[in-house]
Amino acid sequence: MAKAKRWDNGKILFYFGVVAIPLLQFLIFYVGVNFNTILLAFQELDEGKFVFTAGFRNFEVFFHNFFVGEMRYAFQNSLIVWAVGIVSGTVLTILFSYYIFKKYFAYNFVRIILFLPSIIPGVVTVQIYDSMLRYLVRDMLGGIYLLDSTLGDTQLLGVIVYTVFMGFGSNVLLYSGAMGNVSTDILEASQIDGAGNARQLFSIVLPSIYPTITTFLVTSVAHLFTNQANLYTFFAEQAQPIVRTIGYELFVLVQKGVMSAYPAAATAGLMFTLVAAPLTLLVRYLLEKFGPSED
Amino acid sequence: MENTMQSSSPNKFLKFLKDNFLVMIIGFILALYVVIMIFCLIWGFRVSFTPVDPDFSNNPFAFGSRFTLDNWIDTFTKFCILVNNRNVYFEELILNSLIYSIGCTLVHTTVVMLVAYLVAKYPCWLSSVLYTTVIITMIIPVVGSLASEMAVVRGMGLYDNLLGVFFMKCHFLGMYFLIFYGVFKSLSWGYAEAAFIDGAGHFQVMVRIMFPLVINTYLAVAILFFIQYWNEYTTAMLYLPSYPTIAYALVRLRTASGSGLNEVPQFFAACMMSCLPILILFVSFQKQLMGDLKVGGLKG
Numbered sequence: 001m002a003k004a005k006r007w008d009n010g011k012i013l014f015y016f017g018v019v020a021i022p023l024l025q026f027l028i029f030y031v032g033v034n035f036n037t038i039l040l041a042f043q044e045l046d047e048g049k050f051v052f053t054a055g056f057r058n059f060e061v062f063f064h065n066f067f068v069g070e071m072r073y074a075f076q077n078s079l080i081v082w083a084v085g086i087v088s089g090t091v092l093t094i095l096f097s098y099y100i101f102k103k104y105f106a107y108n109f110v111r112i113i114l115f116l117p118s119i120i121p122g123v124v125t126v127q128i129y130d131s132m133l134r135y136l137v138r139d140m141l142g143g144i145y146l147l148d149s150t151l152g153d154t155q156l157l158g159v160i161v162y163t164v165f166m167g168f169g170s171n172v173l174l175y176s177g178a179m180g181n182v183s184t185d186i187l188e189a190s191q192i193d194g195a196g197n198a199r200q201l202f203s204i205v206l207p208s209i210y211p212t213i214t215t216f217l218v219t220s221v222a223h224l225f226t227n228q229a230n231l232y233t234f235f236a237e238q239a240q241p242i243v244r245t246i247g248y249e250l251f252v253l254v255q256k257g258v259m260s261a262y263p264a265a266a267t268a269g270l271m272f273t274l275v276a277a278p279l280t281l282l283v284r285y286l287l288e289k290f291g292p293s294e295d
Numbered sequence: 296m297e298n299t300m301q302s303s304s305p306n307k308f309l310k311f312l313k314d315n316f317l318v319m320i321i322g323f324i325l326a327l328y329v330v331i332m333i334f335c336l337i338w339g340f341r342v343s344f345t346p347v348d349p350d351f352s353n354n355p356f357a358f359g360s361r362f363t364l365d366n367w368i369d370t371f372t373k374f375c376i377l378v379n380n381r382n383v384y385f386e387e388l389i390l391n392s393l394i395y396s397i398g399c400t401l402v403h404t405t406v407v408m409l410v411a412y413l414v415a416k417y418p419c420w421l422s423s424v425l426y427t428t429v430i431i432t433m434i435i436p437v438v439g440s441l442a443s444e445m446a447v448v449r450g451m452g453l454y455d456n457l458l459g460v461f462f463m464k465c466h467f468l469g470m471y472f473l474i475f476y477g478v479f480k481s482l483s484w485g486y487a488e489a490a491f492i493d494g495a496g497h498f499q500v501m502v503r504i505m506f507p508l509v510i511n512t513y514l515a516v517a518i519l520f521f522i523q524y525w526n527e528y529t530t531a532m533l534y535l536p537s538y539p540t541i542a543y544a545l546v547r548l549r550t551a552s553g554s555g556l557n558e559v560p561q562f563f564a565a566c567m568m569s570c571l572p573i574l575i576l577f578v579s580f581q582k583q584l585m586g587d588l589k590v591g592g593l594k595g
Contacts, residue, residue: 015417022466099322102318112581120570121542121570122542123549123566128339136338136355218434222433246438265442269439280434280435
């Protein structure tokens with residue numbers, strides 16, 4: 001085997017010249033920030049500075065909040081939002097993408113409408129949705145306003161329905177893009193052999209786009225505890241504990257601008273990373289082990 | 296013969312039903328979705344042209360209401376939020392949104408494309424490290440680094456600084472890296488080699504030969520980023536308190552009074568107006584946006 005040609009100075013200069021700033025950004029805002037998260041978990045604010053006098057106190061507070069306080073609701077809600085997102089976000093998105101891929105009636109118009117919620121600001125769609133529930137749907141539901149803060153479970157349902165309804169946009173684009181790689185020859189041959197749409201979808205299209213599905217599923221697990229579920233847009237800092245998610249809890253802790261809350265937020269983040277990281281790897285392993293092979 | 300024809304028609308119909316049952320179900324759900332979505336948007340738009348009425352809840356469909364531009368005009372003259380003891384009005388909010396969105400879009404899209412180009416076309420140990428890093432950061436989540444990021448941003452003097460925020464957006468991590476990587480991988484290096492023989496340097500090859508080949512992908516990703524940054528309010532809220540954007544102002548307006556626009560129709564007018572720039576962008580670049588974005592697997 002021939003030895004790779006050595007890089008000349010011009011090539012080295014070009015490569016490192018281009019990569020320098022992104023690399024510096026990565027070292028500061030990924031490596032540095034995450035390392036600092038670990039340090040913050042053992043620190044507390046003292047006269048405007050973070051000092052290492054907290055020991056494991058932040059962890060004690062975290063476990064108390066989790067098992068005795070209200071954080072368990074947030075944990076539970078994060079799982080619910082994620083599970084509903086997986087079922088609707090994956091199943092419905094794939095079905096919609098298939099409709100677009102097969103170019104059925106008005107597919108281009110449908111694609112634009114599905115994408116619209118992704119381009120309209122979240123606060124606008126939240127406002128329309130909220131007003132619809134408040135002024136139009138309320139009467140249909142016998143006077144129940146789904147986002148009423150006194151109705152815990154119903155409020156969560158209202159938020160989840162919104163999240164599902166508005167969440168197809170770019171995923172449909174990416175799935176239908178992936179479906180574009182499926183060989184039309186194979187599809188035509190299967191049609192001649194009498195395969196219907198369902199058969200084509202499950203036996204040809206799905207195995208072909210399996211790597212894309214895996215990517216979406218794995219990244220969705222990775223975002224399990226960072227998903228705010230648009231709660232801040234709906235309720236600002238006023239979301240009831242019973243509808244909060246972990247992503248929302250952590251965001252609000254920092255958003256309030258109280259520096260003394262940073263160590264608590266960092267500790268919670270660290271603990272949930274310890275849960276989410278192995279879970280993500282496990283999901284990836286299972287999807288690769290039990291999914292269709294590339295051959 | 297007649298009997299055979301009579302029995303084949305229902306059979307054909309049953310086969311048609313069986314073959315297309317799934318598509319019919321999907322079509323039905325999609326039709327429902329499209330109708331609801333269009334109704335919501337038209338309703339929102341209609342309300343923005345409805346006169347302010349303290350009893351809005353009595354006539355939410357705005358039946359028989361006269362058509363007025365007052366709410367849209369009020370958005371320009373009255374819509375403001377209080378920042379650092381001064382009122383920031385609609386024009387400034389839009390300007391801030393434009394500066395923030397365009398700056399972040401250019402920086403982010405370009406950095407992702409540059410790094411993906413290097414990793415795809417310049418194989419070396421660092422390229423392998425960068426590729427693996429992207430995959431690992433997508434697979435292994437980091438939760439709750441916001442507090443630490445805030446501490447670092449404040450510590451580095453990047454807080455409330457537009458250039459500082461642009462630097463924060465100079466990152467290459469995420470799914471769009473994989474999209475660019477896939478596109479560059481599929482391009483032949485033959486063009487570049489021919490250019491090297493003609494005396495072109497690496498920078499010239501990158502800018503004048505390779506980048507024009509991915510311009511459609513660049514445009515599509517840039518538009519997606521622009522929309523994302525235009526709609527996002529958390530960065531302005533957390534890191535740029537002196538540069539409020541329109542999205543941030545609308546979030547504040549939703550949850551606080553005293554903004555000058557407290558009635559539902561007025562708020563809808565401000566909402567609809569904030570959508571106009573991205574709707575124009577979407578209509579202008581719909582073809583690129585709806586084009587060929589593909590993402591593959593996570594092979595690390």
